[in-house]
Amino acid sequence: MKYGYFDEERHEYVITTPKTPVKWINYVGTLAFGGFVDQTGGALLCKGDPALNRITKYIPQLPAADFRGETLYLRVREADGYRLVTPYFTPCLSPYTRYECRVGQGVSTFVFENGALRVVTRVFVPQGAPCEVRDVEITNLAGWPLTLDAIPVVEYSHFDALKQFTNADWVPQTMQSRWVQDAERGVLLQYAFMKKDTAVNFFTASWPSSSFESDRKRFLGDNEYGTWAHPLSLDGDELSNGEALRGDNIGALMLHLGSLQPNESRRFVTLLGQVAQASDALELLGRYSSAAQVEAALAEIKAFWAAYFDKQQVQTPDAAFNAMLNTHNPHQCYITKNWSRDLSLYQLGFGGRGIGFRDSSQDVMGVLAQAPGEAKALMCNLLSVQTPAGSAMHQFYASTMEANAGDSREVPNAPHYYSDDHLWMVLAVCAYLKETGDFAFLREELPFYEEGLAVEKRQRGSVMEHIRRGLEFTWRDVGAHGLPLLGFADWNDTVNLPRGAESLFTAHLFGAALREWIGLLGYLGDEDAARHYEAYYQEMRARVEQHAWDGAWYVRYFDAQGSPLGSAKNQYGQIFLNGQSWAVLSGFASTERAEQALQSVRERLNTPRGVKLSAPGYTGFDPRLGGVSTYPPGAKENGGIFLHSNPWLVIAETRLGHGDQAYEYYRQINPAAKNDELDGYECEPYVYPQNVLGDEHPQFGLARNTWLSGTASWMYQAATKHILGIQPDYDGLRIDPCIPAEWDGFSVRREFRGCRYEIRVKNPRGLHRGVPHLLVDGARIEGNQAPIFQDSNVHIIEASLGA
Ligand code: GLC
8 A cells, every 4th residue: 555655856755645554744843843743734833842832732642533733624605504624634534535745844735625625735834933834725626606614723732741631620720812803904813821921822814713712612512522523613603702711722713715716716824833922923924924925934944955955965776765865864864853852743742851862962963964053053962961970961851951861760779871872972073073174163161961050050171071071981880891881771771781781782882982083083183092092992892802702693781790681592682783783883893703793683683674673572571671571572672673773784784895785774674665565564654763563573564653763863874974985084075885786876966065076986897885096076086085175166076886
């Protein structure tokens, strides 16, 4: 079954049925104001913080047909009454002859036709504006005049998202709406007071409204035995004009659109937003009402994305690869950068997560070519929640910068740090410097996080000092084998072994971070510091090589008693993917062991739908292991296909020169390559999910948790830097591809340090890698590094594999 198609020219995925297996979403706006819109028009919006300032009530756990946050009713007058139509399909389940939800960047466009009507709606948040705009155009397709009313509706959430669900008396007692008529425009504005009067939500439409409703009970009618599919108040001509001073507040407007002749259209916009004072809402309405204003606001969003995409575009023989790299993957990377793991259909933004140190440090690396300034700003925030001791707070709230120790808070005797968090930042900082050459960043002074102290009183240090403390922390924080202690967890959140356990993942991440840092110090000419860390690197490598090789792969952890997990000796969890891929990424594994470890992955962990995180899965709860054993075998971290870790394997394979294998691993999880086989997979084919059920699970192949996953950043890095091999470096742009032998070449347009590169790679002999020299604007350069040009011209870089 197909649910839609890729429209590459317009950078869109076109969903052609409202009935996708689960909701498929798109993002509008940013964390400053925005959220997501699903393929049936439902919307979850917030301003500044999903936990602390939520606007619409969107409950993902409700059945798909239910009302979620926002919709639009059209009332078509007929001789004997009226017919209700919802052009988003829900909640009336209106029959249609054509349905489209075009998933663009920052805008979702809905097209609904039912023989009598065509409704085209564009949903977006204008750049920098604190409101969502819905631009609605309705055309009469019937051969006779139609008399129409439009009733746009929103349902509010309490601003404190969690409170909404924890107190069913206090919350409704605090919610109230006032309505104001703007005499000049004839429109009604609803002001919903939900933020203790410090801010006000508003809802309005550009078309004059004759009545309104703000009480859900009155809107649905019959003590709410009227339904969203048939709100009884719509049986009457007008709404009740009820100003709700308590209760479940909604906003509903009655817009009489009058009689439309055949082919005649009507258009109006609705605005839902939040402002400091009521008059600002009118100002916004003045800015985004007319067709020209809407087009201009959309053009601004489009220009942002055109510039974003333009930084790097690829052309390869694989259409699904191109579709992901040219549109959907960079789009997802930007969304994960903006939202961390805070708000999606799956990560509900109730305050449990906020902005994650580990996740966002990785997300940063997916937007460097396109949004280096935003990446830097996020890195500064992250570094500001690193503790003076060198490890990091696990997460923080975007609006308050208040940080906490994540899930480890819930376990009193556990270590309250994660062993990997701070190390990701080393990779992010180096990647940022390679992309931008902004070495002054290293000297920028930032605070450390000291709970209870005002920011001005906290210790400060340069970015370099932050990194130094992080590396020294891990160097000191080791266990019985001299390997890094696990802390509460490493990358794998769900293996929480009792204190004293050691993590091979963190050992390898430490190695990879050291390698990058030593490279930077060498480039900066700081030989002493480089030698200091080189000694750490060699020593950690020696410990890993001495203790962690299990015979055909590396173990993944040692518990406090020194027993391995991820060993052939274990009954379950015998082999873990990250223990192998990262042994290659750290450079710790000898070639022989690297080959053997990746061979073991192929044999024991690969499936046609992706590589599993471990095998075999644990079969029951084991309190010593923690969360990993709460899943059935094959789910999530317990032997599921946890996609985030697949691109690391892709990169590891390219390190060994295995171009075919790297590409196969890439392709088997590329959702765009399975657009024809989404049954059983269920999720959006235009973004990566976090997880797919593994082959030990009866629902093998089922995907969940799309959008906010480290998979986005790493798949983008794996494809662009490692398969296509376009690698920014401190002093040039390296071209070091590792591609499938069947590709006869590819090309990449890339902006780097303000200069444009047209890179053309040929593969006439069917090789995987090896660029011995380049033609740079026709002149031969030995090696594979193109220089940085101090101009803004287009430079042609030609390479041929093996020649
Ligand atoms: C989730 C978390 C991430 C963690 C991963 C593996 O994706 O957001 O931080 O590394 O799970 O447990």
